[in-house]
Amino acid sequence: MFIPRIVNINGNFRSGAIPGAVVGAFLGIIPGIFLVMVLSGGQGSYYVGLFEVLSFAVISVAAGGLVGSIIGGILNIGALFLKKAFIRFRGIH
Amino acid sequence: MHNSPICPGCGSENEPGADKCINCGNQLIAMPAWATSGPQRNSLRRKRIVLWSSLVIILAVFTWFNYPFLPNPIILIFSTPTSDLSSSWSPGKWPMNGGNLSGSAYVPWTGEYPEGVELDSIYVGPSTRSAPVISNGTVYMGGESTVFAINADTSETSWESQPTGPVHGTLAVANDTLFVPLRNKEILALDAISGSRRWSFKAESPFVGSPSVDKGIVYSSTQKGRLYALDAGTGNQIWTMDAGDAITSAVAITDNKIAVGVSTGGLFIIDARTGDNRLKVRIGGLITHPPVVGGKSVYVVSNGNVLSFDVDSRALPWAYPLRLIWTQLWLWQVPVPTPPGPAGFRWRATPMEDGPESSIRMAKNPEALYLGSHPVPSPIPGAEFVTTPAATSDAIYIGSTNNSVYSLSAKDGKMLWKFDASSIPVVQPTVVGERLYFGTSDGTLYSVDRINGQEEWSLGLGSPLSAPVTFASGVLYARTEDGRLHQIT
Numbered sequence: 001m002f003i004p005r006i007v008n009i010n011g012n013f014r015s016g017a018i019p020g021a022v023v024g025a026f027l028g029i030i031p032g033i034f035l036v037m038v039l040s041g042g043q044g045s046y047y048v049g050l051f052e053v054l055s056f057a058v059i060s061v062a063a064g065g066l067v068g069s070i071i072g073g074i075l076n077i078g079a080l081f082l083k084k085a086f087i088r089f090r091g092i093h
Numbered sequence: 094m095h096n097s098p099i100c101p102g103c104g105s106e107n108e109p110g111a112d113k114c115i116n117c118g119n120q121l122i123a124m125p126a127w128a129t130s131g132p133q134r135n136s137l138r139r140k141r142i143v144l145w146s147s148l149v150i151i152l153a154v155f156t157w158f159n160y161p162f163l164p165n166p167i168i169l170i171f172s173t174p175t176s177d178l179s180s181s182w183s184p185g186k187w188p189m190n191g192g193n194l195s196g197s198a199y200v201p202w203t204g205e206y207p208e209g210v211e212l213d214s215i216y217v218g219p220s221t222r223s224a225p226v227i228s229n230g231t232v233y234m235g236g237e238s239t240v241f242a243i244n245a246d247t248s249e250t251s252w253e254s255q256p257t258g259p260v261h262g263t264l265a266v267a268n269d270t271l272f273v274p275l276r277n278k279e280i281l282a283l284d285a286i287s288g289s290r291r292w293s294f295k296a297e298s299p300f301v302g303s304p305s306v307d308k309g310i311v312y313s314s315t316q317k318g319r320l321y322a323l324d325a326g327t328g329n330q331i332w333t334m335d336a337g338d339a340i341t342s343a344v345a346i347t348d349n350k351i352a353v354g355v356s357t358g359g360l361f362i363i364d365a366r367t368g369d370n371r372l373k374v375r376i377g378g379l380i381t382h383p384p385v386v387g388g389k390s391v392y393v394v395s396n397g398n399v400l401s402f403d404v405d406s407r408a409l410p411w412a413y414p415l416r417l418i419w420t421q422l423w424l425w426q427v428p429v430p431t432p433p434g435p436a437g438f439r440w441r442a443t444p445m446e447d448g449p450e451s452s453i454r455m456a457k458n459p460e461a462l463y464l465g466s467h468p469v470p471s472p473i474p475g476a477e478f479v480t481t482p483a484a485t486s487d488a489i490y491i492g493s494t495n496n497s498v499y500s501l502s503a504k505d506g507k508m509l510w511k512f513d514a515s516s517i518p519v520v521q522p523t524v525v526g527e528r529l530y531f532g533t534s535d536g537t538l539y540s541v542d543r544i545n546g547q548e549e550w551s552l553g554l555g556s557p558l559s560a561p562v563t564f565a566s567g568v569l570y571a572r573t574e575d576g577r578l579h580q581i582t
Contacts, residue, residue, distance in 0.1 A: 046375060
């Protein structure tokens with residue numbers, strides 16, 4: 001069969017999820033930075049307390065990590081799939 | 094027997110002793126036995142469960158603090174009101190600012206309407222913004238460092254109390270307890286019969302808001318923007334909320350929810366029992382009058398416009414800061430979609446000449462982003478709404494600087510009718526059954542049919558109203574800037 005079977009999807013997902021989570025969490029800081037910029041540079045009152053800013057940043061980082069890990073895991077499986085397909089294709093020809 | 098390791102990733106067979114899979118590059122390290130079975134494995138699993146559970150709990154706590162989807166159990170259990178006192182309206186009473194908890198200045202009435210005849214007029218001292226409240230045939234008012242009770246039938250003073258500060262807020266009466274906000278940072282509970290003090294509570298800044306009493310809790314706000322919920326029976330604090338800036342003079346209560354207007358442009362809907370935040374809207378423009386609730390809508394006046402919000406709406410977690418960021422990016426012309434209007438926003442209206450111009454479309458217009466900070470200009474040059482609206486479930490009534498009182502549909506803000514008065518309306522109109530009463534800056538009191546906007550009568554009071562007209566048992570009570578209290582029947 002041309003399309004190869006991938007063994008241990010869970011393991012491959014995990015190996016991609018960890019770097020994905022790190023990158024996602026790092027990108028998750030950005031909304032928190034934007035919020036601080038808006039609050040510090042705007043006009044008038046925004047009614048956002050320090051705790052709300054802090055918790056928004058924490059949740060944003062956590063959400064970024066979660067989304068990043070899912071994307072990273074899927075990408076890793078996809079990359080492995082392509083790699084195997086390429087090796088199989090090279091072996092045939 | 095060969096010892097070729099199999100890749101756990103791709104299943105390829107590799108050379109004995111290889112570290113990485115020749116096919117996919119995965120590590121080929123075999124796990125030690127203790128890590129795959131036995132008590133060590135269980136210990137690792139437990140640690141992992143504890144780690145992830147802790148993380149989930151921390152995130153849930155962070156979310157709950159900003160979006161409490163459950164009532165605060167500490168307040169519910171340990172801060173229970175000791176009475177069921179309420180300043181809600183009942184026939185023969187006008188127990189608080191706006192006549193009822195929603196602050197709408199609407200009371201039902203099926204009896205004879207006043208015909209514009211002045212029954213009595215007495216001097217009650219220097220005028221303040223404290224509107225007369227009526228309960229059990231007694232009129233209560235605050236003055237410059239005085240609180241007094243007047244017999245509604247004889248106009249004689251029943252008692253007079255000398256508190257230690259001026260009283261500029263409207264009093265609230267619940268059963269036989271009178272609540273008095275003072276500018277010397279105290280709120281007092283007095284015996285409504287004798288005027289004797291029952292309890293007092295001292296805050297960090299002057300009490301400027303008219304108190305409201307509901308389900309045994311008295312709500313009053315201070316100049317520095319703190320809303321206090323106190324036990325109406327004892328004066329003990331149940332909860333407090335810091336709005337950041339000065340709260341407008343009163344709050345509106347409906348269905349266990351409180352609408353709080355902040356003078357710098359914030360509208361908060363909070364839980365009346367626990368003070369938990371349900372909705373927060375940044376209007377932007379100054380909020381100049383207290384919010385009122387009519388039906389399921391809360392109305393605020395900002396920069397000459399009146400805005401309607403759904404009082405039941407509730408923001409999603411993190412929607413408020415996300416919208417702040419989104420709007421700012423959009424304003425910076427970053428290629429992002431146009432942000433939606435704030436949660437609960439229904440419509441915005443401005444004084445109109447004639448021919449109803451629907452303002453509901455503003456909710457879908459990018460201009461809705463700015464709300465009050467960039468008000469919709471009126472087609473009438475310089476015309477702005479300048480009074481607190483009176484609200485029923487189907488319409489609101491509000492005065493404007495072009496000497497008019499408008500009736501707007503509660504549904505979409507369309508103009509129903511406009512009444513042209515002799516000068517600018519000065520205080521919140523009062524709705525009694527089918528009649529609308531309001532005063533103008535030249536000292537005229539008007540009675541208008543609220544269904545069709547036709548004038549019933551007008552009466553010269555000699556001085557503008559200093560507080561909204563109140564009503565009980567077929568008699569109107571009007572306090573004027575010259576320090577007089579008029580009884581009109």
